[in-house]
Amino acid sequence: MSNLHPGLVLIATGIIAAIVPKSLRKYVLAGGPLVALAAMFSLSYGAEWVVPFINGIDLYLIQVDRLNWVFGLIFSIMAAIGGIYSMHNKSWMEALASMCYAGGALGVTLCGDWMTLIFFWELMAASSLFLIWCNNTAKSRKAGFRYLLVHMFGGNMLLAGIFLKVSAGDVMIGNITAVHDVAFWLILIGVAVNAAIPPIHGWLVDAYPEGTITGSVFLSSFTTKVAVYCLIRMFAGTEWLMWVGVVMALYGACFAIIENDMRRLLAYHIVSQVGFMVAGVGIGTDLALNGATAHAFSHILYKSLLFMCAGAVIYATGIRKINQLGGLGKKMPFVFICFVIAAFSISGIPLFNGFISKSITITAAMEAGYAPIELLLQLASVGTFLSITMKMIYFIFIREGKDVEIKNPIPKNMYVAMGIGAALCTIYGIFPDLLYRYLPFAMEYHPFTVDHIVQYIQLLGVAMIPFMMYLSHMEPHEQLTLDTDWLYRKPFAALVVSISSLVCAVRAALGEICRVVYDTFNQLAKNPMVFLSLAPRAMADTDKVPDKYDADSYRALIGEPMIIIMTVFLFAVVFIAFI
Numbered sequence: 001m002s003n004l005h006p007g008l009v010l011i012a013t014g015i016i017a018a019i020v021p022k023s024l025r026k027y028v029l030a031g032g033p034l035v036a037l038a039a040m041f042s043l044s045y046g047a048e049w050v051v052p053f054i055n056g057i058d059l060y061l062i063q064v065d066r067l068n069w070v071f072g073l074i075f076s077i078m079a080a081i082g083g084i085y086s087m088h089n090k091s092w093m094e095a096l097a098s099m100c101y102a103g104g105a106l107g108v109t110l111c112g113d114w115m116t117l118i119f120f121w122e123l124m125a126a127s128s129l130f131l132i133w134c135n136n137t138a139k140s141r142k143a144g145f146r147y148l149l150v151h152m153f154g155g156n157m158l159l160a161g162i163f164l165k166v167s168a169g170d171v172m173i174g175n176i177t178a179v180h181d182v183a184f185w186l187i188l189i190g191v192a193v194n195a196a197i198p199p200i201h202g203w204l205v206d207a208y209p210e211g212t213i214t215g216s217v218f219l220s221s222f223t224t225k226v227a228v229y230c231l232i233r234m235f236a237g238t239e240w241l242m243w244v245g246v247v248m249a250l251y252g253a254c255f256a257i258i259e260n261d262m263r264r265l266l267a268y269h270i271v272s273q274v275g276f277m278v279a280g281v282g283i284g285t286d287l288a289l290n291g292a293t294a295h296a297f298s299h300i301l302y303k304s305l306l307f308m309c310a311g312a313v314i315y316a317t318g319i320r321k322i323n324q325l326g327g328l329g330k331k332m333p334f335v336f337i338c339f340v341i342a343a344f345s346i347s348g349i350p351l352f353n354g355f356i357s358k359s360i361t362i363t364a365a366m367e368a369g370y371a372p373i374e375l376l377l378q379l380a381s382v383g384t385f386l387s388i389t390m391k392m393i394y395f396i397f398i399r400e401g402k403d404v405e406i407k408n409p410i411p412k413n414m415y416v417a418m419g420i421g422a423a424l425c426t427i428y429g430i431f432p433d434l435l436y437r438y439l440p441f442a443m444e445y446h447p448f449t450v451d452h453i454v455q456y457i458q459l460l461g462v463a464m465i466p467f468m469m470y471l472s473h474m475e476p477h478e479q480l481t482l483d484t485d486w487l488y489r490k491p492f493a494a495l496v497v498s499i500s501s502l503v504c505a506v507r508a509a510l511g512e513i514c515r516v517v518y519d520t521f522n523q524l525a526k527n528p529m530v531f532l533s534l535a536p537r538a539m540a541d542t543d544k545v546p547d548k549y550d551a552d553s554y555r556a557l558i559g560e561p562m563i564i565i566m567t568v569f570l571f572a573v574v575f576i577a578f579i
Contacts, residue, residue, distance in 0.1 A: 017099060031087055074297045075106050102222060128147075188235060204271065249272050260322050
């Protein structure tokens, strides 16, 4: 092998960070991902790393083409930013989990065969779980357990589909839309779980807000985008997926508008923004697939920046609820600027990276003749602008009247990571060719046309009107927002309680039976004559039997053993005679 696997570099980084002293851990977290990024740049198109396996099967740990190279690049960049953001973290478990998680994402992205994919897929699920549990709260433990159950289901669906593929001799990963067999649907369900496609998206908005401050930055960047990569690789051109993507885009934006928890709101927008990518996969043209790839690239940058800024606010104030915040623009000016850049990016405002990627998918829908798809995706963009650019910026950073105390100073490494994220969002937004040149398919697309710019300005300008008109009603409320996960979470919980109660009742009944048998056996062992119904003559008229065996009290008549002996002897004679 002439090339170094960046995913394995990150996994090794996590292991080293877990075992070195705390004083060295921050340098490992900052330096290891940079080595992985350099390793990613060293991989050229067509690079392979093949390892012999069993039964003549080879494992393709690396098989690089234009599609997975660009995903590998952004995953490596994000691992480096996340490593810097978490340098202050003292938890060895979180350091190990975050780097193994990022390494698993790169492993899935760069591999060429099904078996390598499922290995790194499960590594992602297992390691990301600890980024939730490391928060060490009652909510994070419950959310992590639900996260585990959902990903066990999705992973088993994917494993079953891969088993069918490999059993049929189809070892290499590719587009599987030609035949909608059982393997197709099993793999699609497994990938759909990680893509947070409704109604199986509840795990995301349930778990990501309960992760650690640094862990949620990693969580927002990898799982769903790895799923988008798999959808592009395996299911490109599955037409009905574009309608699924539209539903996701609108659904997440609508729930985000009414959400109060900062990170839960941002989690809903992961669902919404991934919807744009899924729609691009369904449209299936080269332009649409480039749009899905470019938007995944941009989304990782601005979404991680949003989570970093929200994490900084929580770290400094200890507050997660939007309605409890206000006036932080003056108290946290650098965080405010970074948040504005990220908000402008996710809203698709020109000169920021969301504009140069989101507009590709919308244009692809128009060129493919899907006018309703184009219109609905633009409507979802309005919802994004309302809930993040308008709502979060105003209520968290601008409005006055909230005396929010800064309890903890923000570590310098968090500032550095946010600055890098903000710079990249801006640079890619101004110079889109830095991204376009690496997209998997050739295209002629120019985002900075008059039509594109005017269209977005009009849409976002119109969106400001209802916000300003109903400003007093836009502040989020404290009430709990129910989502589709209630439909299976509550009945499933009731089912688990019922089954557990039944099992406990059966266990108690069996325990009682065993106790009775045990006590009876002990009594019979102490007094075997009771079993033979030979009560002592001295107690023939009473029901009481002594607890212990007394040979004199239980001595039988001389005739009884004689009758037994003669009977056995008679049967023996008859048996011998007939033989």
